[in-house]
Amino acid sequence: VEASIPEPQRKAWLEHQTHGFKDKDGFEKEVVRHVETTLARSLYNCDEQAAYSACSLAFRDRLILEWNRTQQRQTFADSKRVYYLSLEFLMGRALDNAMLNIGQKDVAKAGLADLGFRIEDVIEQEHDAALGNGGLGRLAACFLDSLASLNYPAWGYGLRYRYGIFKQEIIDGYQVEVPDYWLDFNPWEFPRHDVTVDIQFYGHVTKRTDDNGKTIATWEGGEIVKAVAYDVPIPGYATPSTNNLRLWSSKAASGEFDFQKFNSGDYENSVADQQRAETISAVLYPNDNLDRGKELRLKQQYFWVAASLYDIVRRFKKSKRAWKEFPDQVAIQLNDTHPTLAVVELQRILVDLEGLDWEEAWNIVTSTFGYTNHTVLPEALEKWSVPLFQHLLPRHLQLIYDINLFFLQSVERKFPKDRDMLARVSIIEESQPKMIRMAHLAIVGSHKVNGVAELHSDLIKTTIFKDFVEVFGPDKFTNVTNGITPRRWLHQANPRLSELISSKTGSNNFLKDLTELAKIEHYKDDADFRKEWAEIKYANKVRLAKHIKNTTGVDVNPSALFDVQVKRIHEYKRQQMNIFGVIHRYLTLKSLSPEERKKFQPRVSIFGGKAAPGYWMAKQIIHLINAVGAVVNNDKDIGDLLKVIFLEDYNVSKAEMIIPASDISEHISTAGTEASGTSNMKFVLNGGLIIGTCDGANIEITREIGEQNIFLFGNLAEDVEDIRHNHTYGSHTVDPDLAKVFEAIEKGTFGEPNDFMGMISAVRDHGDFYLVSDDFHSYIETQELVDKAYRDQDGWITKSIESVARMGFFSSDRCINEYAEGIWNIEPLPIKEQ
Ligand code: GL2
Structure with a gap:
């Protein structure tokens, strides 16, 4: 250089x-x-x-x-780079991270x-830079940290939303959404007004035949919007490597405003184009694990993908290499199906703009892309209506039809006369209107497809993508279990614990190689070490207790067992089961004599998380948690034995305070629904134990830390379908303890019962899709085991130390190395200190 x-x-x-x-x-x-x-x-x-x-x-x-x-x-x-395309990057705060990494x-x-x-x-x-909804966006942020820390040549590409995920306020027990305008002063971004790309929408396609008889398609007319790059530097830990996150912002292509309209006195409309263009990157869609199919969302996707690909191709072309070398220079990872249009856009660039043959272009495309699936929930699998596509991206629709045609021809060769198979794997769903199945397009357009935890990767192969395993063979499908960055989730969030660990392991190396945590297991019987371990947890709980006091006015006792469930509010994550369990506990306490009550383990049940603004049931769950808190927290009979707290506006920086303060945290999704979960890893890494179902990464966490260190309960994924079937066609009775909980709610113990009837009837009258009643009994029993285990503080501390010592596997560094080797085929490029 x-x-x-x-x-x-x-x-x-x-x-x-x-x-x-x-x-x-x-x-x-x-x-x-x-x-x-x-x-x-x-x-x-x-x-x-x-x-x-x-x-x-x-x-x-x-x-x-x-x-x-x-x-x-x-x-x-001039080595290969990886590009991580994600509509969400949930970065949180940057300053502390920059100071520590440097x-x-x-x-x-x-x-x-x-x-x-x-x-x-x-x-x-x-x-907080809150350009994401939950786990998927935070995973992208952890990946950027690992990519830089491991010296991989990598860029992230995303959208620079003017409004990130909304700020949540709780007013009278209800969630109220407030816009998150975060760009007033953001020192961490660099506008690159010289790096812009014109993005086309709408218009029409003309076709002509050239002198060689080749059909040339041209996309003409329509509207142009300008993409402007904003760069965010991503520092690696203990390395000078600093990667780039490039976020695109939309602007009118025609300059500031329409002078003609302005001069003719039409002041209002003179800025209309500008505002319409800026709308594209204005706001993050606030849905987690849900696809709503809105036109503006599709516009966001194409805008971001087209700008990013233009940038990537521009960089490649500078190297003057032949096109066939593109996959040797470029790996692109699709974070979920949101960027799947990139597959079509690259094919368009190669065929329409660069004049490559279809086959040659398609080989380049499929060797370049990898696709990560993050969910099996049907409501989250993206589909776009064909008429919408025809209108917004007419050339892309033609290309999708061609891609599908060639794909289906190949399927037919392998499975002659199997029309059902063709219909099932087709990229086009023959519905009214026809729909484009983005996951199918992503699979067909990629060389590798991965799930995010073992169970999840098995499930996609046996359920939603089963046919594709037959078509492409099993090797195309793989697993990369998620991970978290220990820099933010241990060193930054829990500095005292990090220091204690480095004093025992001899250095901060464990932050670069998390398997070094194993060394602390030698100290699990060392009295001083154990004492300090417990003191750190207590100090973290005191800090959280202060925050609870300041934000909710409720006094909680830091010596009580802190039971935490913080994540997006979703029926499949079953916060409703948790709050029903809390009510059961409350009713039990109320039925005891003051003497008997004294034997009970005091608990603080802490909830946090946002509900998507249009998700009525999730909002009802938040309301019930707050209504229960209002009663329980003011009940003199109960005192410190039980407190129920809902923490407003859960986000990354709050997570950094809450997670180190947890004794037990809840990861209790219906088996088979949570693809991985990543907060489970964060809690355990901070010495908190977990109660959970056999779902997502809980299973691998159990394998690593040992069954004696985790509280598992509930039905298994393999049985869920039969149980659901039984709910519909067999007899379905509500668990007797749960029935008592419903009775108390219906009696008005927590205010107007009608406010909560949706939650009750989902279980009682509408098939209990999430198996709340089926799992309730084992949930309650397991919570009793938690109480018992916690009363044995010595035993608890041993579990906590053993767990942390065995968490080495869950670093996002391990995860990124697996992607680099198994999917991207890239090597680190270390930078020597000068
Ligand atoms: C998610 C999964 O629900 C979650 O289990 C997983 O840990 C993350 C990251 O892989 O991805 N999928 C998804 O759509 N969201 C997630 O958090 N929003």
């Missing part, structure tokens, strides 16, 4: 190449400079917000230097203290 810098600039360049700040004075100087110049403020009115801004700008400057070097090196090395949090802490600030208060100023 250095050799390529022209002589006149080389000296200045070399002087500029310092990594990090020399010392705290160097850091302070940079902060002061940013306060006084970039922010144009005086030091005497520098508040915490300004200190946050200046501190971020100082770290950002460091990152940018590393970012430049990383990119230059990757360009020079390894200069101590310097910043001391420097900020000199300037009169506590680093914790400064960190708290940052607004």
